[in-house]
Amino acid sequence: MKKRLAAMITTALVVGVASTTFAAANPFVDVPAKHWAYDAVTKLAQAGIVDGYNDGTFRGDKTITRYEMAQIVAKAMVKSDKADAAQKAALDKLAVEFSAELNNLGVRVAKLEASQSNIKFTGDARVRWVQLDRAAGGGLPAEPADNDFTYRLILGLSANVNDNTSFTGKIMTNGHRPLGDDDTTATDQTGGNEMKIAEMALTTKNVLNTGAAVTVGRYSQKIGATGYFLATTGMVDGVKASFGNKVKTTVGYANFKNAIAGVTTTDYQIEDAAFVTADYNLSKATALNASYVQEQNGDISDYKVYDLGFTTKFAPGWVLTGEYLKNVADVPATRLPAATFAPVEDPYGYVVKLGYKGANFAKKDTWGASVEYFKFENGVLTAGGDYAAAGIANQANNREGYALTGNYTLAKNMVITGVQTFGSKLVHTGADRSEYSRVQVDYKF
Structure with a gap:
């Protein structure tokens, strides 16, 4: 024709x-x-x-x-x-x-x-298997049995309100719920089988001609180069402003309580906090990151954390990432969690990760792998995060060990990821602790 x-x-x-x-x-x-x-x-x-x-x-x-x-x-x-x-x-x-x-x-x-609809919809579904099980013994507490299939579903919304203001929203199942579980009575962040509004935020660019973009509402927030300290899928309530070209800076004040996964006590919990993050591209291959978080909890603050990190692409396909953080808050010994964990003054932690390539949702048969070493003294981390090895982060206070992560694109918009720790120990005694295993499949639509 x-x-x-x-x-x-x-x-x-x-x-x-x-x-x-x-x-x-x-x-x-x-x-x-x-x-x-x-x-x-x-x-x-x-x-x-x-x-x-x-x-x-x-x-x-x-x-x-x-x-x-x-x-x-x-x-x-x-x-x-x-x-x-x-x-x-x-x-x-x-x-x-x-x-x-x-x-x-x-x-x-x-x-x-x-004349067309201004709202764009996206979907993110996940099925996950996790195994972590260790009985009490040797003066150490039992670690929770978590050998089950779980799911998570996110529906994303975005729209332009006007030339300067945009809206983002996320409707999400309440954490990773076990398949077959229809419990709607639990009240903690991961409990209950209901849906939650994980994001509902408005962002306005160039506020008062300052060049700053201001976000108000419920949003997602990552602090640190790796996300070990904090990386949420929504649930952070507050305000933040982003500005700068060479040094991209974000300052904010928010409540993080609802973003902390599985916390039913005050252990490791961060609530109202002021934070600042700064990113600087040292070169085309290397980026630097610095962050500071200070919890606002009257006279007692569990977190005053300084964080430094870097990411460098030192060879085609290869990436090296490092992060160091230190908590200088004066936390009374009576508030340090778990009696078997030795109180630590000004606890610190670090992680070094070597990665090769990575699965691309848009390209079938792409893959990636990484190996990392982590060590975190007691009280330096929050209990939340959506990092690639989030389960490691949730267990990493007073932990050190290694982790392997691999991912592969099964088909367009379908990626399978596996995580395995090994050599896990308590920092203060060197006692062996249980290993963490995870396999999950993520779908984008």
């Missing part, structure tokens, strides 16, 4: 502008009434979308230019009120494809976009 004729037929299918009964007069001398495209070409002519040439011909065998096609799309857009939903969707795609030419013609594609 010739390009010009194909373009005409495409547009005819986009906009149903006339009935299937036509006048006897032949609109173009070179399109016989018995031609397979006669009805479609006649529709276009009757609608005024195509005019043909002065000699009465249609010239369907002539190659059409992008500019000529844009003219046809522009005329079809005028008739779009007569199109059904499928035809309008096809016309929208044509308008995007030829947007530059349409703008040159003076056709405002934005007007068409404004």
Whole structure:
């Protein structure tokens, strides 16, 4: 099929502008009434979308230019009120494809976009198996048996409120729930089988012409280079402002209580806190990160944490990441969790991670792997996070050990990830502790 004729037929299918009964007069001398495209070409002519040439011909065998096609799309857009939903969707795609030419013609594609829904939806589903089980013994407490299949579902929403303000939202199952569990009575962050509003935030750019972007509401927040200290999927309530070009800085004040997974006591819990993070690209390959978090809890604060980290791509496909953090809060010994854990003054921790490539949701058969070493004294970490080895982070106070992570794209928008720790020990005694195993499949849609 010739390009010009194909373009005409495409547009005819986009906009149903006339009935299937036509006048006897032949609109173009070179399109016989018995031609397979006669009805479609006649529709276009009757609608005024195509005019043909002065000699009465249609010239369907002539190659059409992008500019000529844009003219046809522009005329079809005028008739779009007569199109059904499928035809309008096809016309929208044509308008995007030829947007530059349409703008040159003076056709405002934005007007068409404004007539469509402004809300964009995304989906994120996960099925996970986790194993962590150790009985009490040797003066050490039992570690929770967690050998089960769990799930998590997130529905994301985003929209532009105006030229400067945007909205983001997330509706999420209440943490990772065991498959088959229909409990709706639990009250902690991971308990209950209900849905929660994980994000509901408004971000406004260039507030008061300062160049700062201000976010207000419930949002996600990562603090630190690796996310070991804190990396949430929503549930952070507060305000933050981001600014700077060379040094990208974020300052904020928020309540993190609802973002801490599985915390039923005050152990390791961070509530109201002020925070600042700064990122600087030292080169195209190396980025530096610095953070500070100070919990606001009257005269007693569990967290005053300084954090330094870096990421460097030192060879094709290879990435080295490191992070060091220290908690200088004066925490009374009576508030340090777990009697078998020795109180530590100004606890510190660090992690070094070597990674190779990584699974890409958009490309089947892509993969990645990493190995890391972590050591965290008691009281330096919160109990929350959505880091790739989040279970490690949740167990990492007074822990040291190694972890292997691998991921692989099974098909487009489907990635399987496995995590395994080994050599896990308590920092203050060197006693062996249970290993953490996890396999999960993530779906994007």
